[in-house]
Amino acid sequence: MPSTLGITGTARTLLVSGVGMMGTSAADRTSVSASDVGGSGAADVSVCGPWFDATRRNGCRVLLGTSLEDISGLLGSVEITAEVGTIPRTATFELLDSRAAYFVSDSFSRGGQPVQIWMRVNEGGEWLAFQGLTEAASNEGPYCPRATFRAVSVSATFVYGAVGCIQELPFAGRTRANLLEEFADSAGTPLTIAAPSSTISKAVDLSGLSVGELLERWGLVEGWYIRESSDGGVEILDEETFLLAVPSVNLTPDLYLSVREDPPNRPATEITVSGTRPAIGTQAVEGGVLASADPPITETSSETWTDADGYHWSRDTVTITRFGAVQSEKIEEWSDVPLAGVTPIVIGMRPSRTETIDYTYATVSVALPSGPVLVPTGQLTEIVRSVASRYSRLSSVGYTWSDGTVRLNEFESMMETERETTTFTYGSAPGCERTSVTVTLESFYNPLYVTGYDFVDGTHRLYEFYSFMEISRTTQTFASNRNTVEAGAALEIRLTETATLKKWDGKPNESYRVTRNTVTVQSGKPGGTTHQVRVTDSDMSRNSISTVAGSMTLPETYAIDVPVYSEQLMTFTLSILRDIYPLVRSLASNEDAETFAELERVARRQARSDCAVRLTVSAPSLPSLNVWDWVSITDEARNLDEKAGYVEKIAWRLDLLNGWSGMDIVLVIPPEDV
Amino acid sequence: MTTLPGLREDIYLGGVNLSTAPDSVSIAFDVGETRQRAADGTLLAHAAKPFVGACMRPSKAKIALTFVSLTGADIDALNRVVARGGPFDFCAWTWHTESFPTAGGTLARRNAPDEVPSGYLPTDAATRYALVGTDDNGSASVVNLSAVDPHDRTPFSATGTAPIDVRYVPLFSVRVGESQPVFSESSQQGATLELEEV
16 A cells, blocks of 8 residues: 655644534544555455445435534535546535525525535445535525535645745755745645655746645656545655555456546657756766766867968967866967067077966855765856066166167066956855955056156156066945935835046156046836936046936846856656557656656656556445555456556545445556556 | 235325325335446445435335315315425325334334324224334334434334334325316316325
């Protein structure tokens, strides 16, 4: 028998009021429970007693209204339906009663009335077949109103009654069950899921779904088989237990009236399900665990050319990537341009220029089978670009080169001539907004100084020769002064950005100072179609106010705890029944699956349904059956010898006047080994 | 007491005894039971169990009475019944048996000798039409009737081995269905009357 892993929650009992919603006496299910039947295979009908008797007497009670009145004006038949894909059960019954009219006091027809349907057979205990709430019912009839009531079971209120929402960052280490519990909280219907569940790594951003819809959707990839439980709650069968279950009853020809067999019609014999899985670098992440750590990946490219002066050049570019993030780039150029100097020297191919860019990221720990590893996040913290080229420092005294300049050395040589360092800072989680960018440029320079050293270009400078120093620094700060201001009666958001430029400037002597300080303030109302931009320079050289269409430009955000990752395409293809049916392809995608195993699960589940033979069996009713139960059937005419299938739909029908209590069940017999 | 065939008393209807014997009486019992054949030919019989303690084959009666010629008083009584519609009490002083799977249950009708007013009872009704209980062994079962419930049913307890058969003269609660006066000759007036058990 399938074991059940329950969802428990408080909502379902809170939502239904009324005296003794569960009845003052619990349904006697021990004598009719499917677990009493079965064992390893064939049903022992003697255990189940009166429900299997060829001759039996069937009764029914319908309790209706807030006081659960045992109503007596029932007509026709009472029907209850349970089916796969819809968690709650539905029931219908017909009532001849003055309270079926709307304007009568204590009217039943306004909807939302509690209803219980109890069934019994012979002298055995009653079975609570249904409990739920009615929908509004129309009525007709000239003398006394007659109405057909439709009711939906109590689980509907908490699985479909409200919608929820949830957002979660990628790689948060949460399971779908955790997330579903939070989602249900947001819908106002808290629940606890005890079923096994996988840790996911993709981002989650869901809204507008009901709890039931999300249960069904994630149940596909998790292998959950969801149905309403006997007490009106929701229960989940895990896939392994479902697939290994033995039939709870064997329908022999004395236990059913008729069988209709529907074979699959042009079933898909090749089912392909595609999806994406998260990957860090080239390695997939499954259940929050990185399969293995990428070694650094080196990509190289080379080119050669001849310039207009006839000199030969070559350029090699090397990019090193690890965990999907660029670690460094190096561009190395060689040429046979003569070495500059007092007398240029003709040389062969020599290094001419090398540019190196190194990237530094904030890191986050990701699990590996062998232990954790630090991988880059999206928060780039520093870029250092260093350029080395052939150079000799300009000097007030020294060697006079062929180009007329005076240099410290006789010839140029490779040295670092430029370094640009860009640093980024970020705010703390959860905002993680980029708060500043600072670009510092260093190069060889010598500030102008009136009484300094004379240089051949006619300038006077502070030092005898050029030195490697910081020559500029630009700093931008973003939204450091973001604030929310009550402007009159309207809420307004202001984002303040400052940009400063520091460089060598001034006359007659240069000093390293701030030459520009610009403040830009964006302001606007949340959700507005325009916003105002006010720019103010420190020297008042630019001061403007303008109205700009669209929303404000917000600072960029990069999560501190999310690694740089990509989504790899994956597909799973299942071939079935190829020896019987021609090739028919089915293509589907599943955005929730994160592993091949989950894609396979989805594909097999689709195959079990689409490629199945369906038997519709009319039989005397059995009270304990539920959807997803396994039942076997014997029918010699169809060569069925205890052939097992799972229940896809049950419709119970009790004819109140003539006593017949029957059911139509749809059994799904999936292909072998699916 | 051994069942004597035929109608041997005045018909009790609507609170009066009709002095005219009907020319034909038909009492059909609509049994709440469905029979179907299972796939292997087994007969599956499902009976309704409309209330707790119901008998094994619950039924409702449809009664058709035909009078070729009525007395004036009977004509007035029938016209009154037709005009009001019901429910009325009806008793033809015929025997009816209900079987119960347990030693106790609820008779679907009232026991006529206990419920018909004394002025309208046949002679020695309590003796001649006394309720009889028999258990599964064929032995007498002592049946103790309780007070009639609001549905005109009679709960009871019984002794002996179930199932218990209870033979009694039921007092039906009926409503008028179809009715029609019949004038076969100018100076005679009969009637056809259909009654349905409530």
